[in-house]
Amino acid sequence: MVFLKPFEWIYRICLGLDRRMTSAEWLNYPTISVGNIAMGGRAKTPFVLFLAKLLEQKGCEVLVLTRGYGRKSSDPYFLTRDTLRPQVDASGDEALEIFLRSNAHVLVGSKRLGNFRNYDQKFPPKIGVRRVILLDDGFQHWAIHRDLDVVLVHRSDFSESVLPSGSLREVPEALRRAELVFEEGVDFTKRVSFQGAQPLDGEILGVLTTRAPASRSIERIQQEYQGRELFEMHLPDHASREEMLRALEDFSGHIVILGWKEAVKVCDLETLREGKWDQLKICGSKKNLRVVLANLELEFLRPQILSSLESRLDKILQLNSRNSETSK
Numbered sequence: 001m002v003f004l005k006p007f008e009w010i011y012r013i014c015l016g017l018d019r020r021m022t023s024a025e026w027l028n029y030p031t032i033s034v035g036n037i038a039m040g041g042r043a044k045t046p047f048v049l050f051l052a053k054l055l056e057q058k059g060c061e062v063l064v065l066t067r068g069y070g071r072k073s074s075d076p077y078f079l080t081r082d083t084l085r086p087q088v089d090a091s092g093d094e095a096l097e098i099f100l101r102s103n104a105h106v107l108v109g110s111k112r113l114g115n116f117r118n119y120d121q122k123f124p125p126k127i128g129v130r131r132v133i134l135l136d137d138g139f140q141h142w143a144i145h146r147d148l149d150v151v152l153v154h155r156s157d158f159s160e161s162v163l164p165s166g167s168l169r170e171v172p173e174a175l176r177r178a179e180l181v182f183e184e185g186v187d188f189t190k191r192v193s194f195q196g197a198q199p200l201d202g203e204i205l206g207v208l209t210t211r212a213p214a215s216r217s218i219e220r221i222q223q224e225y226q227g228r229e230l231f232e233m234h235l236p237d238h239a240s241r242e243e244m245l246r247a248l249e250d251f252s253g254h255i256v257i258l259g260w261k262e263a264v265k266v267c268d269l270e271t272l273r274e275g276k277w278d279q280l281k282i283c284g285s286k287k288n289l290r291v292v293l294a295n296l297e298l299e300f301l302r303p304q305i306l307s308s309l310e311s312r313l314d315k316i317l318q319l320n321s322r323n324s325e326t327s328k
Contacts, residue, residue: 053131064134066108153175
């Protein structure tokens with residue numbers, strides 16, 4: 001779209017000015033950013049989950065700072081172990097997914113630096129506990145200094161244009177700022193496992209997706225349930241609970257396949273939290289719809305880049321420990 005090119009340059013100039021005029025502030029803890037140069041669909045959420053669990057295994061307390069895309073509230077919202085009844089409208093679907101699938105505390109809001117300061121002041125880490133910050137979707141977030149920038153890409157990013165002509169936030173040359181770049185299909189792939197309801201032979205299955213791109217999700221489901229008829233329901237990214245329930249009204253079957261991003265909006269959160277997959281049902285529907293939960297995780301294809309990531313994390317944690325001892 002040639003007529004959009006002037007707007008693309010305006011966007012790029014504004015982004016550059018924003019970066020130059022914003023000074024990055026250091027936090028008191030190791031900070032790792034996970035981001036991309038495209039608008040979405042680059043596995044940031046499963047990668048944040050992977051890092052959160054990896055850091056937890058190393059004895060760290062993890063704080064995830066995220067904007068909470070698609071939520072209905074603009075107020076800061078903290079998801080912690082004391083949160084008994086999390087609200088997806090206040091947190092957003094991806095933030096709630098991270099919270100339910102890990103032991104991380106998730107601080108939601110556009111002012112991520114302010115959210116961190118408020119939380120850290122009220123809830124300092126216990127003595128002997130290493131606190132680590134994960135900055136979700138942070139590659140274009142200039143206000144917070146990070147010790148490590150991890151960026152996820154797809155090969156299509158290298159031939160795409162910048163907004164509004166294309167779907168890129170930044171040109172591929174911006175990847176030079178990143179310390180580690182993981183390319184889907186080269187460094188990692190997405191692996192899906194299915195848990196929950198067991199469909200009968202020949203039973204039609206509903207598939208409701210709000211992820212981008214939906215085509216890849218459907219391909220994985222077709223591989224798992226070969227030969228079955230699928231009733232596909234594709235909704236926009238971060239579609240609301242009401243939109244999802246309306247879409248399900250047209251489905252005549254009894255079993256629906258959902259990912260976590262969809263399930264946190266239409267399933268009972270306590271059942272999800274406790275992992276009672278066989279009890280999952282659609283809440284708020286007039287129909288008795290059971291759920292197959294599609295767990296999306298990452299499988300790493302190149303051991304060397306994963307080793308580089310772990311080595312870098314260990315160095316960051318060791319350096320932070322020495323700095324903490326020095327400051328005492």
